[in-house]
Amino acid sequence: MKAPRRSRRPLFLLPVIAALLGGSSASAAYVINDGTGLFAPSFRGTGNTTHFGWESGTWDGNPPPAVGEPDPSPDIINGIPSINPGGLPATSYLTQGSSVDIVSGSNNIYSDVGTISAAGLQLVIPTSGTIGLNGFTTIIIQGSGLSGTMFGFDGALDGFGFGTINGVEAEYVIARNAAGSGQWWAKWSLAGNAASYTVDVFGQEGSPGGSVLSVTNMQIDTLFSQTGFALDSAVPEPSSLLLSLLGVGMLIRRRR
Template sequence: MKSPRRTCRPLFLLPALAAILASSSVSAAFIMTDSGTVFTPSFRGESSTTYFGWSAGTWDGNADSTPPEPTIPDIVNGTPSINPGALAGTSFLTQSGTNDVVSSTNNIYSSVAGINAAGLQLHIPTAGVVGSSGYTTIIIQGLGLNGAGFGGTSGLDAFGFGAINGILPEYVLGTNADVEGQWWAKWEIPGNAASYTVDIVGVSNSAALGVLSVTELHVDTLFSNSGYAPDFAVVPEPSALLLSAFAGLGLIARRRR
């Protein structure tokens, strides 16, 4: 399986681009180092959207939900703890493997290899008009401990995601204001299906010791007849200050629809 396309969007602070960042066309830019929580997409709660996910301590609704953990493997709880729109169903997250990937605190805790062996899949309902017309945006975000939490460096291990209808996500991975690992994955898919399925994979960074801990995961979708959601995430880079304003203008222009 192809790994998600890693993107590290530079943050340009030159005056010419600063004015553009203030405009409505790029008002949905999220700076990962400015927050200690997942972001709220600009479209959440509007018509033709869905939203669900798991908060800390809600990943396992089965026999080993309280410590100490028994020897049986986990089947990850497929019923989301975050579901304000009362989306129907109990299998939003499925696990085909039998290995234990949930800790006694009911969060994901595994090696990267363990995640890849677990056969985890997200099943994502939408609220669009099914067919080849229109535009579907899917955004998946999450939080977890970074490598320093396990005696490593600030390198990160995280959830990654496969392709949806052959389309790989734009993927941003960084450390947030609370020194947690945080990631953002966004798909732009032509047309609409009632539901999409995506594989969850482990993204490894050798400095992070190959240990993956996930506390939160949030999924948002939008269907629109006019274009994709403008939201995107960035991780600031000091080296970006050396780039020209024209490079920044080109980057923003590519985001416009």
């Protein structure tokens, strides 16, 4: 009798797919549609990493005023120290190249996409680890806020977009999360490591003409490694993750 033929299907991927779709933190793959807030990258808080950012009420660099008290701080972002989040003094900040006011009275970013794009925003991102041409640097910027056609949630999403870093474009994903907010994920994989990187920030239109954009949260993480880039990734929805993994499986099968 002939021995049964062994399957060459990439069965070893099945537990990986199951873990990723089940939300395993070890997978370092995040599904925006299933989340209710920004994700903590798998490397946050470990060696050779940095982390800083803003949340609703902190965009002018000062704590929200007490109820009934006027806000003494300027509403125009204009570099250190007004927009320095304080986690890494004098090294992490957001500058604005124009005098247009894009900070609302409730102390979050609130403006139309075109105005944000014309504001000349630049984010300075410090890193940790060995400075030089060797090694691998991963930068992840996440953010969220109300978006869509005047926050009706039935239109296209708007959010922050980002320029290149040292000529490298970001892996960019934007989708609506489970809480109904627009949420984005931008990741750069850079050879070597600089003491800090600067990236242009602009409005990312979800539809022609854009809409009012309200950014409440933004978090920045960096990792320096001698061995490789961080594997953390994000997808809009579970089906996107499943299809990408099945594609990898078919590629492996064809190469055998």
